[in-house]
Amino acid sequence: MDFVAQVETQASLMRSAAVKAGPDAPVPSCPEWTVLDLVRHQAEVHTWAAEAVVTAPEAGRPAWPKAPRDWDEALAWWENGTSLLLDRLRSTPPDRPAWTFQGPSHAGFWARRQAHETSIHRLDAELATGHELPSLVFDPEFAADGIDEMLTIMMPRQLVLGRVIEVTGQVLVHAADAGRTWEVWLAPGEPLVVTGVLDSAVDADVNLAGTADAVYRALWGRPGHAIVTGDESLLAGLPRP
Structure with a gap:
């Protein structure tokens, strides 16, 4: 890329x-x-x-x-x-x-x-500018890489800076059009554990899914069309910048 x-x-x-x-x-x-x-x-x-x-x-x-x-x-x-x-x-x-x-x-x-x-x-x-964003802005490969960077670089960085995870659970992040899925484990006071998985049907506590573009935006707190099912408090507990 x-x-x-x-x-x-x-x-x-x-x-x-x-x-x-x-x-x-x-x-x-x-x-x-x-x-x-x-x-x-x-x-x-x-x-x-x-x-x-x-x-x-x-x-x-x-x-x-x-x-x-x-x-x-x-x-x-x-x-x-x-x-x-x-x-x-x-x-x-x-x-x-x-x-x-x-x-x-x-x-x-x-x-x-x-x-x-x-x-x-x-x-x-x-x-x-006051205009709504189109539903797709970034191509799937680039957006999926952005998801990976957020989960493996930017969120762990927040823990280095002193943020502390305060929730317990499993988050499944699925970028459908990129064919990529990440499993994220959260535990109070512990490092973030992120692994790539092949099965997007894993039974997680909360699922964040959609196009790679939509999930990329959602992890960065920008408007999009990602779908959340399950315990949304776990998403709120992710150590985002």
């Missing part, structure tokens, strides 16, 4: 939607943010990730940058940060050691992470 191409595509679509919505538009999926806040956040993330790509693991976490507060300056700053990120991702071997906050410490981590970071915030920008 070409994650670098996804970063470029999703950033372009996000920028178009952000400009259409305007800097003062509220972002329904991020209630405390305006579009300016969303753009500044993505600009900072892209600039920071570009630095992380070329930072050795032993050097530690790169300093967090601060985007300008003026709308036009923030857009330009974001464009520069995105261009730098894309250039570094394309010129750096994916297996070169690099600082990461979770998972494998190599540069390729950042292509995947930023592809999904940007795709989710692209949805936020689209929602800020």
Whole structure:
């Protein structure tokens, strides 16, 4: 999967939607943010990730940058940060050691992470325009990878940061059109246990199912058409960012 191409595509679509919505538009999926806040956040993330790509693991976490507060300056700053990120991702071997906050410490981590970071915030920008999202935005392979990244990278990261699981049970996550299913075990104070399974008919405490696109959005708390059956409190107890 070409994650670098996804970063470029999703950033372009996000920028178009952000400009259409305007800097003062509220972002329904991020209630405390305006579009300016969303753009500044993505600009900072892209600039920071570009630095992380070329930072050795032993050097530690790169300093967090601060985007300008003026709308036009923030857009330009974001464009520069995105261009730098894309250039570094394309010129750096994916297996070169690099600082990461979770998972494998190599540069390729950042292509995947930023592809999904940007795709989710692209949805936020689209929602800020006031229009409903289509039922399918992302292709099944990409969305299924985003589900996997959320379950195996982003949620465990929340536990490293101090979040604690407070519920007990089994969650089955099924992306029908991608043919992928994950079994997630939750126990108070314990690590998240995630395994891929072949049987989507496992008798779990709660099932989250639908197209990969719908499940991807649901795990990130964005509007979609995923179907939930069973104990919804277990989904609420997942350690989401």
